[in-house]
Amino acid sequence: TQLLEQSPQFLSIQEGENLTVYCNSSSVFSSLQWYRQEPGEGPVLLVTVVTGGEVKKLKRLTFQFGDARKDSSLHITAAQPGDTGLYLCAGVRTNAGKSTFGDGTTLTVKP
Amino acid sequence: DVKVTQSSRYLVKRTGEKVFLECVQDMDHENMFWYRQDPGLGLRLIYFSYDVKMKEKGDIPEGYSVSREKKERFSLILESASTNQTSMYLCASSTEMNYGYTFGSGTRLTVV
Numbered sequence: 001t002q003l004l005e006q007s008p009q010f011l012s013i014q015e016g017e018n019l020t021v022y023c024n025s026s027s028v029f030s031s032l033q034w035y036r037q038e039p040g041e042g043p044v045l046l047v048t049v050v051t052g053g054e055v056k057k058l059k060r061l062t063f064q065f066g067d068a069r070k071d072s073s074l075h076i077t078a079a080q081p082g083d084t085g086l087y088l089c090a091g092v093r094t095n096a097g098k099s100t101f102g103d104g105t106t107l108t109v110k111p
Numbered sequence: 112d113v114k115v116t117q118s119s120r121y122l123v124k125r126t127g128e129k130v131f132l133e134c135v136q137d138m139d140h141e142n143m144f145w146y147r148q149d150p151g152l153g154l155r156l157i158y159f160s161y162d163v164k165m166k167e168k169g170d171i172p173e174g175y176s177v178s179r180e181k182k183e184r185f186s187l188i189l190e191s192a193s194t195n196q197t198s199m200y201l202c203a204s205s206t207e208m209n210y211g212y213t214f215g216s217g218t219r220l221t222v223v
Binding site for chain 2: 030045050088098104
């Protein structure tokens, strides 16, 4: 059983559309990170959220941490082809010492 | 700009060879990690290290070993490469765990 479930697994949309991807768990996390990975490259950290209910914005990307610190969402407004990539969430459980990764959402934004 | 550098982007090795994957970080991070990434299987942790000369097994350590003689360098060793070790290998480092990881660009290893 995957500790962090990401949905959807694949998403293909047109440029200009909005989208939301989800990261869910039954476990509580002390923090949660979102990464974007382009083909042939390593993941790049986008954001870290640490407080239940926290919302962070990065240009057209909005990240939310659930009140109970068990889930998170990533919302992209007016998606662009440059947003194409694999989006990974990762959580750190208290005293775990390492992150647990979800399997990712592969996003394709068509011009 | 902070950096994690992996020594090779692409490697092709023969079955049975001993393979060394090198990773260097310039951020004075205590924690370093080795993952492999395969389609449909996500990121799987092989080994990690919290300090020099210290190592911990991850989820899939079989067939691998690691070395951390200096704080900035974390090496992954495939003792006798096999075709099922063909994969994308990613090195990462971090300071405080809740701040997230900095990843290298990855090494695409093919074992023939």
